[in-house]
Amino acid sequence: MLRGISATVQIGLLVAACITACLAARAEAAATVPDLSGKWSHPALNGLELPLSGPGPVRNKSREPSGVGNRQLLVGDFNNPILQPWAADVVKKFGEESLAGKGYPSPRNQCWPEQVPFILANYGMQLLQQKDKVTILYNYDHQYRQIRMNAAHPEHVTPSWYGDSVGYYEGDALVIDTVGQKVGPFSMIDWFGTPFTESLHVVERYRLLDYPETMVALERDAKEHFHQPNPDNGSPADPNYKGKGLQIQLTFEDPGAFTMPWTATLTFRRPLAEPFESVCAENPEWFPGTQSQLPVAQPPDF
Numbered sequence: 534m535l536r537g538i539s540a541t542v543q544i545g546l547l548v549a550a551c552i553t554a555c556l557a558a559r560a561e562a563a564a565t566v567p568d569l570s571g572k573w574s575h576p577a578l579n580g581l582e583l584p585l586s587g588p589g590p591v592r593n594k595s596r597e598p599s600g601v602g603n604r605q606l607l608v609g610d611f612n613n614p615i616l617q618p619w620a621a622d623v624v625k626k627f628g629e630e631s632l633a634g635k636g637y638p639s640p641r642n643q644c645w646p647e648q649v650p651f652i653l654a655n656y657g658m659q660l661l662q663q664k665d666k667v668t669i670l671y672n673y674d675h676q677y678r679q680i681r682m683n684a685a686h687p688e689h690v691t692p693s694w695y696g697d698s699v700g701y702y703e704g705d706a707l708v709i710d711t712v713g714q715k716v717g718p719f720s721m722i723d724w725f726g727t728p729f730t731e732s733l734h735v736v737e738r739y740r741l742l743d744y745p746e747t748m749v750a751l752e753r754d755a756k757e758h759f760h761q762p763n764p765d766n767g768s769p770a771d772p773n774y775k776g777k778g779l780q781i782q783l784t785f786e787d788p789g790a791f792t793m794p795w796t797a798t799l800t801f802r803r804p805l806a807e808p809f810e811s812v813c814a815e816n817p818e819w820f821p822g823t824q825s826q827l828p829v830a831q832p833p834d835f
Contacts, residue, residue, distance in 0.1 A: 566662075567705050569739050572808060573779050573801035574657045574770045576751065577758035579607060579724040581650065581783070581797035588615050588795040591624060591725045592757065607631050609725025620728050620790045627726030637726065640719045644674070644813035646694040648714050649735050650783055651721060652676060653799050657767035657808055667700055667707065672767040674813045680709050692731050707739040722785075730789030738782040742800070747778030750800040767811065770802035778802050
């Protein structure tokens with residue numbers, strides 16, 4: 534005890550000091566959580582951005598001389614060394630169908646769940662950051678994901694369309710770890726039909742980028758993929774916004790489909806307008822030459 538000061542006063546001073554220290558610690562912890570919330574726009578639909586180095590995603594062999602990908606002619610490079618032989622055969626088959634003008638079924642044109650990472654190139658998304666979870670809303674077909682924060686995967690994961698996702702903050706990044714995605718008839722990594730197995734492990738790292746870095750990343754991506762103002766799928770990026778962009782750095786591991794881990798990125802900007810409702814219509818021929826497998830009742834329910 535301090536001499537000359539009553540015990541009651543000293544206890545009060547200690548309590549006040551503890552409260553001050555706790556508030557300071559809480560403020561410091563809050564300061565380390567990056568603010569990634571809000572709406573984000575992505576300019577391309579049909580692919581993942583190449584990493585600066587190392588093995589990366591399947592590329593479009595039908596890229597035009599200008600470097601712009603042909604969005605209607607998706608021919609994946611089945612010679613990419615990341616692919617197991619059977620996975621390369623799948624990519625090759627889809628490319629042959631595309632070259633023949635037949636088209637092929639994908640999660641989007643079949644109105645099925647777009648899984649991770651297919652769902653990420655969705656023209657846009659909205660992040661909601663909460664204390665115990667992060668919710669991500671996607672513009673297309675009412676799809677969403679919920680990420681449990683500071684939690685562990687269960688010992689036995691029951692496969693589901695979007696898998697089991699857990700997250701944590703690491704420095705200036707939100708890290709999301711996803712396992713346990715089920716494999717359905719239209720499951721694929723990208724628009725080239727790259728397959729995966731239920732062993733797929735995806736790690737996403739969300740971080741903010743300064744405006745110059747954002748534009749450099751998008752300029753690199755425009756050499757690979759077709760960029761458009763997204764009139765039917767969401768708002769384009771705000772051309773006057775010079776604030777930070779958002780980049781997702783992805784790492785993929787799947788010994789059943791891939792020969793090695795590989796990486797990719799996706800870069801977003803703030804949108805020009807509010808997102809609008811966009812619903813997959815059960816169209817029997819939504820993509821040229823592709824017959825959608827519409828739900829039917831046997832016997833009819835009317």
